[in-house]
Amino acid sequence: KHNRSIESYFESIGAGASDVGLSKEDIKKAFLHKLFYHLGRVPALTTPNDLYTAMALTIRDRALRKFVRSIEEFTQQDARGVAYLSAEYLPGPHLGNNLLNLHIVEETKEALAELDLDLDEILDQEGEPGLGNGGLGRLASCFMDSLATLGIPSIGYGIRYEFGIFKQEIKEGWQMETTDKWLHSGNPWEIVRPEISYVVKFGGRTEHRTNGQNRYEVDWLPDSEIKGTAYDTPILGYQSNGIIMRLWKAEAVESFDFSVYNIGDYYRAVEKKLRSENITKVLYPNDENLSGKELRLKQQYFFVSCSLQDMIRLHTMQGRKLKKFHEKFAIQLNDTHPSIAVAELMRLLVDEHEIEWDEAWDITRQTFAYTNHTLLPEALEKWTVSLLGRILPRHLEIIYEINSRFLEELRDKGYSGDQIARMSLIDEQGEPSVRMAHLATVGSFKVNGVSELHSRLLKSQVLNDFADLWPGKFTNVTNGVAHRRFVAVSNPGLANLISEKIGFGWLTNLSSLSELEKFAKDEKFQQRWRDVKLQNKTALTRFIEEQTGVKVDPDMLFDVQVKRIHEYKRQHLMVLHIIDLYLRIKDGKTENIAPSTFIFAGKAAPGYFLAKLIIRLITAVADLVNDDEEVNKLIKVVFLPNFNVKQAQRVYPAADLSEQISMAGKEASGTGNMKFALNGALTIGTLDGANVEIREEVGDENFFLFGQTTEEIQQTRREGYRPYQYYEENEKIKRVLDFLVSGELANGDKDLFKPLYHNLLQQDPYQLLKDFDSYCAKKEEVFKVWNDQEEWTKKSILNVARMGKFSSDRSIQDYCDRIWQVKPVKIQE
Ligand code: CJB
Numbered sequence: 001k002h003n004r005s006i007e008s009y010f011e012s013i014g015a016g017a018s019d020v021g022l023s024k025e026d027i028k029k030a031f032l033h034k035l036f037y038h039l040g041r042v043p044a045l046t047t048p049n050d051l052y053t054a055m056a057l058t059i060r061d062r063a064l065r066k067f068v069r070s071i072e073e074f075t076q077q078d079a080r081g082v083a084y085l086s087a088e089y090l091p092g093p094h095l096g097n098n099l100l101n102l103h104i105v106e107e108t109k110e111a112l113a114e115l116d117l118d119l120d121e122i123l124d125q126e127g128e129p130g131l132g133n134g135g136l137g138r139l140a141s142c143f144m145d146s147l148a149t150l151g152i153p154s155i156g157y158g159i160r161y162e163f164g165i166f167k168q169e170i171k172e173g174w175q176m177e178t179t180d181k182w183l184h185s186g187n188p189w190e191i192v193r194p195e196i197s198y199v200v201k202f203g204g205r206t207e208h209r210t211n212g213q214n215r216y217e218v219d220w221l222p223d224s225e226i227k228g229t230a231y232d233t234p235i236l237g238y239q240s241n242g243i244i245m246r247l248w249k250a251e252a253v254e255s256f257d258f259s260v261y262n263i264g265d266y267y268r269a270v271e272k273k274l275r276s277e278n279i280t281k282v283l284y285p286n287d288e289n290l291s292g293k294e295l296r297l298k299q300q301y302f303f304v305s306c307s308l309q310d311m312i313r314l315h316t317m318q319g320r321k322l323k324k325f326h327e328k329f330a331i332q333l334n335d336t337h338p339s340i341a342v343a344e345l346m347r348l349l350v351d352e353h354e355i356e357w358d359e360a361w362d363i364t365r366q367t368f369a370y371t372n373h374t375l376l377p378e379a380l381e382k383w384t385v386s387l388l389g390r391i392l393p394r395h396l397e398i399i400y401e402i403n404s405r406f407l408e409e410l411r412d413k414g415y416s417g418d419q420i421a422r423m424s425l426i427d428e429q430g431e432p433s434v435r436m437a438h439l440a441t442v443g444s445f446k447v448n449g450v451s452e453l454h455s456r457l458l459k460s461q462v463l464n465d466f467a468d469l470w471p472g473k474f475t476n477v478t479n480g481v482a483h484r485r486f487v488a489v490s491n492p493g494l495a496n497l498i499s500e501k502i503g504f505g506w507l508t509n510l511s512s513l514s515e516l517e518k519f520a521k522d523e524k525f526q527q528r529w530r531d532v533k534l535q536n537k538t539a540l541t542r543f544i545e546e547q548t549g550v551k552v553d554p555d556m557l558f559d560v561q562v563k564r565i566h567e568y569k570r571q572h573l574m575v576l577h578i579i580d581l582y583l584r585i586k587d588g589k590t591e592n593i594a595p596s597t598f599i600f601a602g603k604a605a606p607g608y609f610l611a612k613l614i615i616r617l618i619t620a621v622a623d624l625v626n627d628d629e630e631v632n633k634l635i636k637v638v639f640l641p642n643f644n645v646k647q648a649q650r651v652y653p654a655a656d657l658s659e660q661i662s663m664a665g666k667e668a669s670g671t672g673n674m675k676f677a678l679n680g681a682l683t684i685g686t687l688d689g690a691n692v693e694i695r696e697e698v699g700d701e702n703f704f705l706f707g708q709t710t711e712e713i714q715q716t717r718r719e720g721y722r723p724y725q726y727y728e729e730n731e732k733i734k735r736v737l738d739f740l741v742s743g744e745l746a747n748g749d750k751d752l753f754k755p756l757y758h759n760l761l762q763q764d765p766y767q768l769l770k771d772f773d774s775y776c777a778k779k780e781e782v783f784k785v786w787n788d789q790e791e792w793t794k795k796s797i798l799n800v801a802r803m804g805k806f807s808s809d810r811s812i813q814d815y816c817d818r819i820w821q822v823k824p825v826k827i828q829e
Contacts, residue, residue, distance in 0.1 A: 006068075006069065006072045010065065010068075015061075015065055020061050020062045020065050022062070022102060022103070022104045022107060023107060024107045024108075024110045024111045024114075025111075027058060027104065027107055027108050027111040028111035028112075028114060028115065030058045030061065031054050031055055031058045031111065031112075031115075032054075032115075034053075034054040034055075034057040034058050035050065035051070035054040038053075038054065038057055039053060039054060041054075043115055043117075048121065048122070048125050049125060049185050049186075051117060051122050051125070052095070052122050052125035052126055053185075053186060053188045055095065055108070055112075055122055056094070056095055056126070056188035056189060057188050059095060059098045059099065059102070060188060060189055060234065062098075062102055063098055063102075063234040063235075063236045063242055064191075064234055064242070066234070066236055066237075066240075066241060066242035066827070067234045067236075067241075067242035067243065067244060069241075069242075069827045070148075070151075070153075070241040070242050070243065070825075070827050073241075073825050073826075073827050074153040074825055075318070077825050079153045079822070079823065079825045080153070080327065080328060080329070080330065080820075080821070080822045080823075081152070081153035081154055081155070081328065081329060081330075081822065082147065082152060082153070082154040082155075082329070082330050082331075082332060082815075082820050082822055083154070083155055083156075083157060083307065083311055083329055083330070083331045083332070084140065084143060084144075084147070084154065084155070084156045084157065084331075084332050084334065085157050085158075085303075085304065085307055085331060085332065085333055085334060085338035085341060086136075086137070086140040086156065086157070086158050086334035086335075086337070086338070087158065087159060087299070087300060087303065087334070087335075087337035087338060088131060088132030088133060088136055088137030088140060088158070088283070088334075088337075089129070089131045089132055089137050089140050089141050089144070089156065089158050089245060089247075090128075090129075090130065090131065090132040090134075090137040090138040090140075090141050090644075090645055091128065091129055091131075091141045091144070091233070091235075091245070091645070092128050092138075092141065092485065092644075092645030092646060092648075092649070093123070093126040093127070093128050093645070093646055094126070094189050094233075095122070095123055095126050096123050096489045097145070097236075097484070097485050097489055098236050100238070100484060100488055100489050101149075101236040101237060101238045101239065101484070102236065102239075103239060105119075126646075127182055127185075127646075128182070128644055128645050128646050129164060129182055129187075130164030130165040130180050130182060130283070130644060131158065131159070131160075131161050131164045131165075131247070131283060132164075132165065132283070133165060133283070133285060133286070133287040133564065133603075134287045134563065134564040134603075135287075135373075135563075135564075135669075135670070135671050135672070136287075136334065136335060136373050138645065138671065139334075139373075139450075139479055139671060139808075140156065140158075140334055141482070142480065142481050142482040142485075142671070142808040142811075143156075143808055143811070143812060144156050144235045144243065144245055145235065145237070145482040145484065145485065145808065146237075146480075146482065146807070146808040146809045146811065146812040147235075147237075147243055147812055148235050148236055148237030148240065148241050148242055148243045149237035149238045149240055149241075149484075149508070149809060150237070150240075150809060150812055150813065150816075150824050151237065151240055151241045151824035151825055151826035151827070152243075152812065152816065152822055152824055152825075153822065153825055154243050155243060155244055155245075155246055156235070156243070156244070156245040156246065157246050157247075157248070157303065157306075157307035157310075158245065158246075158247045158248070158303060159247060159248060159280055159283075159299060159302075159303045160190075160231045160247035160248060160249040160280055161280055161281070161282055161283040162183060162249075162277075162280060162281050162282065163179050163180050163181065163182075163281060163282040163283065164180045164182050164283050165180060165283055165285055165603065165644075166178060166179060166180055166285055166603070166606065167179070167180050167642055168603050168641050168642045168643070169641055169642070170615075170619060170639060170641045173615075173616050173619035173620060173623070173746070174612065174615070174616055174619075175603070175604055175612050175615045175616075177285075177606050179282075189233045189234070190231045190232060190233045190247075191231070191232045191233075192229065192230075192231050193229065193230040193231070193232055194229060196229070196230035196310065197227050197228060197229040197230065197251075198227070198228050198305065198306045198309040198310065199225050199226070199227055199228075199253060200225065200226050200227070200228055200301070200302050200305045200306060201220060201222035201224070201225050202222055202223070202224045202225070202226065202298065202301075202391055202392070203222055203223040203224055203390065203391060203393070204220065204221045204222040204223040204224075204393065205220075205221055205393055206218050206219065206220050206221070206393050206394050206397060207219040207221060215354070217351070218350075218351050218394065218397070219351075220347075220351065220393070220394040224276075225253045226250050226251070226252070226253065226276045226279060226302065227250070227251045227252065227253045227276070228248040228249065228250060228251075228302060228303070228305075228306035229248065229249050229251055230246050230247075230248060230306075230310070231246070231247045231248070231249055232244045232245070232246050232247075233245045233247070238484055238507060238508060239508075240826055240827065241825075241826065241827050246307075246310070248280065248302065248303050248306040248307070249277075249280050250276055250277055250278070250279035250280040250302060251273075251276060251277060252269075252272055252273035252276040252277070253276070278295070279295070279298050279299055279302050280299065280302070284296050284299075285603070285605055285606055286605045286607075286608075287564045287566070287605060288374055288376050288378070288379040288564075288566065289376075289378050289379055289605060289608070290378065290379060290380070290381045290382070292382075292383075292384075294387060294391065297340075297383055297387065297388065297391055297392075298391060300337055300338060300340055301340050301344070301391070301392060301395075303338070304338050304340055304341040304344055305344055307338075307341075308341060308344055308345055308348060309348070311325075311329055311331075312325070312348060312353075315328050315329065322349070322353050322355065323355065323359065323363065325349075325363050325367060326363050326364075326366035326367040329367060330367065330369060330819070330820040330821070330822060331367050331368050331369070332368075332369050332370075332371060332815070332819075332820070333368060333369065333370045333371065333440055333444070334371055334373075335371060335372065335373045335374075336370075336372075336380070336381040336436035336437050336439075336440050337381070339370065339381070339436045339437075339439050339440035339443075340392070340395060340436075340439075341368065342364060342368060342402075342439050342440065342442075342443030342444075343392075343395040343398045343399050343402070343439070344395065345360075345363075345364050345367065345368075346360055346361065346364055346398050346402070347394055347395065347398055349363060349364070350398075351394070357401075361402075361405075364443055365443060365444070365445055366445055367445075368440070368443050368444040368445065369444050369445060369446040369447070369448070369819050369820070370437075370440040370441060370443075370444040370446070370447045370448075371447075371448050371449075371450065371477075372437065372447065372448070372449055372450075372454075372458055372462070372463070372668075373450055373668050373669075374668050375454070375457055375458065375461060375462050375665070375666070375668065376568065376666065380435070380436075380437055380462070381436040381437065382427060382433040382434060382435055382436065383433060383434050383436065384431050384432065384433045384434075385426065385431075385432040385433060385434060386431070386432075388434055396434075399425055399426075399434055399439060400426075402425065402439070402442065402443070403424060403425040403426060406423075406425070406442055407420055407423075407424060410423060410469075413469075419465060422465055423438065423465045423466065423469075424438070425438045425439050425442065437462070437463070438466075441463055441466050441473075442466075444473070445473065446473055446474075446475055446818070446819045447463065447466070447473055447474050447475070448474070448475045448476055448477045448818075448819065449476055449477075449668065450476075450477065450478065450479045450668050450669040450689075450690075451476070451478050451479065451668060451669040451670075451689045451690040451692065451693060452476055452478060452692060452693055453665075453687070453688070453689060453692050453710070454476075454668040454669060454689060455474070455475070455476035456476075457665060457710065458474070459474050475818050475819065477811055477814045477815055477818065477819070478669065478690055478693055478805070478806075478811065478814070479669040479670075479671050479674070479690060479806075479808075479811055480671075480674065480805075480806050480807045480808035480809065480810050480811035480812075481671050481674045481675050481678070481806060481807065481808055482807075482808050483506075483507075483510050483678055483806075483807045483808075483809075484507060485649070486648075486649070486652060486675045486678060486679070487678050487679060488507060489649070490649035490650070490652065490653055491532075491536065491652070491653035491679050493532040493535055493536060493653075494532050494536075494653065494679065494680065494800075497528055497529065497532055498513070498516065498800075501515070501516065501519060501525070502515040502516060508809070509809075510803070510804045510805075510806070510807035510809065510810070511804030511805070512804070513800060513801050513802075513803060513804050514801050514802065514804055515801075516797060516800060516801035517797075517798065517801045517802075519797060520794045520797040520798050520801065521794055523790075525797070526790060526793040526794065526797070529680070529793055529796065529797055530789065530793055533653075533654070533656070533680060533796075534554055534555075536653040536654040537554035537558055537654045537656075538554045539650070539654065540554075540558070540650055540651065540653075540654035541553075541554045543650055544599075544638055544640065547640055547641060548638055548639070548640065548641075550622070550626055550636065550638050552597045552636050552638065553595070553597070553636075555595070556594075556595040556596055556597045556636070557594050557595065557596040557597070557656050557657060557782075557783075557786050558596075558597050558599060558654055558655050558656045558657070559596050559597065559598050559599065559655075559656065559657040559659065559782075560598075560599045560600075560651060560654075560655040560656075560657065560658060560659060560676070560681070561574055561598075561599070561600050561602075561659035561661070562599070562600065562601040562602055562640075562643055562648065562651055562672060563602050563643075563670075563672050564602050564603060564604070564605075565602045565603065565604040565608075565611040565612075565614055565615055566608075566611060567610055567611065567614075567765065567766050568662055568663055568666040568667070568766050569661070569662045569666075569667065570661050570662055570663060570766055570768055571600060571602070571614050571618065572614050572617065572756065572760075572768065573661055573768045573771065573772070573775060574598065574600075574659055574661065575614070575617055575618060575621055576736050576737075576768065576772060577772075577775060577776055577779060578598055578621055578625070578635065578637060579621060579736045579739055579740075580732060580735075580736050580776065581593060581596075581634075581635055582621070582624070582625055582631055582635070583735060583736070583739065585630065585631045585634055585635070586630070586631070590634060592780060592783055592784070593634055593635070593783060594782070594783035594786040594787055595633070595634050595635070596634075596635050596636075596783075597635070597636045597637075597638065598635065598636070598637045598638070599638045599640065599651070599655075600618050600637075600638065600639045600640070601639065601640040601641070601642075601643035601647065601651065602643050603642075603643060609755070610755065610756065610759065613752075613753065613755060613756055614756070615639065616746075616752070616753075617740075617745070617753055617756065618637065618639045619639050620745040620746045620752075620753075621637055621745065622636075622637035622638060622639055624744070624745060625637045648672075648675070652672075652675045652676055652678075652679045652681070653679045655676050655679065655681040656681055656682070656786070656792075657681055657682055657683075657684060657704075657782060658672070658673060658676030658677065658681040658682065658683045658684070658685075659684055659685070660672070660673040660676075660683055660684070660685035660686070660688070660689075660691050661684065661685060661686055661706075661707070661775065662686060662688045662689070662766075663686070663688070663707075663713060663766040663767055663771075664686045664687050664688045664707060664708060664709055664710045664712075664713055665688065665710035665713060665714075666688060666766070667688045667689035667691075668689055669689040669690040670688070670689040670690050670691065671690070673685065673689070673690060673691055673694055674690065674694065674803065674806040677694055677698065677799050677800070677803050677806075678800060678803050678806065679800075680796040680797070680799060680800050681796070681799070682702065682703070682704065682782075682785075682792070682795055682796060682799060683695075683698075683703055683704065683799075684704040684706065684775075684778055684779070684782060685703070685704070685705065685706075686705075686706065686707040686708075686771070687705065687707070687709050687710070688710075690806070693805070694803070694806070697802045697803065697804075697805055697806075698798060698799045698802045698803070699798065699802065701795075702795045702798050702799055702802075704778045704781060704782055705778070706771065706774040706775050706777070706778040707771040707774050707775065708767065708770065708771060708774075713767060716767060716770060721764070721767065721770065723760060723761055723762070723763070723764035723767075723769045723770070724761050724762070726769040726770065726772070727761055727769065730769075730772075730773070732772075732773075732776070733769055733772055737757060737760060737761065740753040740756065740757045741753060741754055741757050
C-alpha cells in the first residue's frame with residue numbers, strides 16, 4: 001500500500017515512471033530539457049561540457065528516483081543498515097556506469113545520434129573525483145556499487161575534498177604535481193543538503209563536575225567550531241537500488257556578516273571562514289604512509305563526527321531509542337583513518353545523551369567493525385598524545401578511560417607487564433602516542449584483513465596479542481572489484497562476446513563466468529577473443545601516442561604494471577629486467593625475446609624521494625630503449641602520466657600480462673590484479689595478497705609464479721640477508737646494477753640513480769636481488785607461452801572463466817554474512 005503511495009506521489013510531481021522514462025524518446029526529450037532549462041543552451045550553441053552536464057543531469061534524475069524508492073523501502077522495513085566510513089573514495093566517472101545500471105546504453109546512444117551527437121565523446125568529457133590515493137579508496141567505491149546492487153540499506157560517509165589527489169605530469173622525466181581542480185566545471189552528480197549540517201568542535205578544555213542528580217558530567221569547552229554540510233551523490237546498483245555517498249564539506253559556523261560594523265572584525269571573520277574551510281580543502285597524497293599532520297587529524301575527526309551525528313539523527317528521527325543504536329547500524333571503519341569514531345561515539349552517548357559508560361561501551365562495541373588494509377609499519381596510524389590532547393581534549397580522556405579499563409581486564413587475566421605494554425592503546429616508547437589500530441580493535445566486534453594471507457599475517461604479527469585474546473573477533477574478507485565497471489563498461493568488446501556465449505547472468509553473478517570454460521579450446525572462439533584484445537590494444541596504442549608521443553605496436557605483448565609507485569611493489573624489479581633485456585639485445589642475443597611493450601603508470605607520494613626516482617628511472621630507460629633503432633623493434637617502454645580510474649579503464653582491457661610482483665607479505669590484497677585477470681591478462685606474480693587466491697582459482701598452470709614466499713623472506717632476513725653478495729656472485733645482477741650508474745642513462749649522469757643503486761646493494765629492504773633470477777626465469781616462460789598464441793589464449797580464457805570469486809558483490813555478501821548481519825531490501829519496480 002505504502003509503495004503505491006510513493007508511486008502516486010512520484011506521479012503527482014512528475015517523477016512517475018513515464019516522466020523519467022528510459023526509452024530513446026524519453027531520454028532525448030529530457031536531455032534537451034536539461035540543456036535548455038538548466039544550462040540555458042540550445043544544441044547549436046553548446047560546449048562539450050554543456051552536453052555532458054545535460055546528459056549527467058538527465059541520468060541523475062533517474063538515479064535519484066531509484067534512491068528515493070530505496071530509502072522509502074529501507075524505512076518501511078525498518079531494516080538494519082550499514083554505514084561505511086572512509087576517508088577516501090575513488091568513484092571514477094559516473095555516467096557510463098549509470099547508463100549500464102539503468103540498462104539504457106543503446107537508447108542513449110540512439111537518442112544522441114538523432115541529435116548528431118556521439119555518446120563516446122560525451123563520456124570522454126567526464127573527469128573524475130580523485131578523492132582517494134589508490135587501492136583503499138577504489139575499494140570503497142567498488143563496495144558502494146555492490147552495496148547498491150545487492151540492495152543493502154547503506155550509506156557511504158566521507159570527505160568532500162575540494163582538491164583531490166594531485167594531477168601528475170612528467171617533465172624532463174620527473175613527476176610534477178599540479179592541483180586537481182575537479183570541481184571547476186561543476187559537479188552535476190552531487191546535491192548539496194544545506195539543511196543537513198552539524199557543528200564539530202575542536203580544541204579547548206574540559207570541565208568535570210557532578211550534577212544535581214549526582215551524575216558525573218563532563219563539558220567540553222572548545223576553542224573553535226566548524227560546520228559540516230552534506231553533499232550527496234546517488235550511487236546506482238545494477239538494475240536495482242540506489243544508495244548515497246554522503247560527503248562532508250567544512251564551512252564556518254556563523255555567516256560572516258555578524259560584525260560588519262567593525263571593519264577589523266569583519267576581516268577577522270573572513271579569515272575565520274577561510275580557516276574553517278581549510279579542513280576539507282585537500283586530500284593528503286600519501287598512500288600507505290601516515291602524515292602525522294594536525295590538519296589530517298582534524299579531517300578525520302571532522303568527517304567522523306558529522307557522520308555519527310547524522311546517524312544518530314536518522315536513528316532517533318523515527319522515535320527509536322538511542323540505546324538501540326547498534327541494532328540499527330553496523331559501522332565499518334575503512335582502515336584506522338576513521339577510528340577516532342570509537343571515542344566520538346562514546347562521547348556522544350555518554351556526554352551528550354547521558355547514557356552510562358558501561359552501557360555506552362556495550363553499544364559502541366556492538367556497532368563498529370574494523371578493516372585493516374596494511375601491515376606496513378609506516379602506515380599504522382599513531383597520534384601523539386600531545387597533538388590529540390590539544391585538538392580533541394575530551395577524546396583523549398575517553399581513550400585513557402577505555403585504555404585503563406582494558407588494561408585492568410588484562411591484569412585480571414594475568415597478563416605480564418610486557419604484554420600489557422604491547423597491547424596498550426598508548427605507546428609509551430619515545431613520545432607517548434595513541435595507537436589507532438588498537439583503539440579500533442578494542443572498540444570493534446569484528447576485525448578483518450583483506451585477503452586470506454593478509455588476515456593470517458594480521459593475526460600472527462601486527463595484532464597477534466589481540467587475536468590470542470579474542471580469537472572469534474578476527475575474520476577475513478577477501479577484496480573484490482566492481483566487475484560491471486571494470487569489464488562491462490570499460491571492455492564492451494569482451495563483455496559482448498561473453499554475454500553472447502553465456503548470457504547476461506555474469507553481470508549479477510560473476511561465478512557464472514565458469515560457463516566459458518568449455519570454449520577455452522574452441523579455435524573460433526579463441527580467434528574472436530584475440531580480436532577483442534587486439535582492438536583494445538589498438539585503442540590504447542592511440543591513447544599512448546596522444547599522451548606520450550611514443551608509437552607502439554599493438555601486436556607486441558603488452559606487459560603492464562599500473563599502481564601507486566612504492567618500493568614494496570617493486571616497479572624497479574621490472575625495470576631491472578628490462579635493462580637486462582636491453583643489454584642482451586645490444587649483445588645481439590635476441591633469441592627467445594618476445595616483442596614486448598612495457599607499460600607503467602602510477603603516482604608517487606610527493607615527498608617520497610625513492611618512489612619519484614623510480615619514475616625517473618622508468619622514463620630514462622624508456623628514452624634509451626625507444627630511441628634505439630636496434631632495440632625498439634623488440635621492446636618499448638612507456639610511462640603513462642596521471643594514472644586514475646578513467647585511465648585504468650582504458651589500460652586493463654588492453655593488457656596481456658599483469659605484473660603483481662610485490663615482496664611477499666607486503667601487499668595486503670591488491671585489486672588491480674583482479675581487474676587485469678578479469679580482462680583476460682595472465683599474471684606474473686608473487687605469493688602475496690590476493691595473488692595467492694587468484695592462483696588457486698585459475699590454476700597454477702595458468703599463472704606465472706615466481707619469488708620467495710613470506711616464510712622464505714623471513715628466513716632470508718633471519719639468516720642475515722646480504723644483497724651485496726648477489727651483486728658479487730651473479731654476473732647478470734652486477735651488469736644491470738652497474739648500468740644504473742654507468743652514465744648510459746639520463747644523458748651521462750652517473751650520479752642520478754646512485755641512491756637506488758646504493759639502496760639495493762646495501763639494504764635492499766624488499767629483496768629484489770634475491771628474487772631477480774626467479775623473476776627473469778619466469779619471464780622466459782612468459783615469452784615462450786606468448787609465442788604459442790593458442791596456448792596463451794586458452795590460458796587467458798580460463799583466467800576469466802575462473803575469476804568468479806573476485807567480484808565485490810561476493811565481498812559485500814561476505815561482510816553481510818560474517819560481520820554485519822544485515823539482509824538485502826530490494827526495491828520492486
Ligand atoms: N591500501 O591503498 C591503500 N592505502 C593504505 O593506506 C593501506 C592499504 C591498499 O588497500 C587495498 C584495498 O584493501 C589493498 O588491495 C592493497 O593491497 C593495499 O595496499
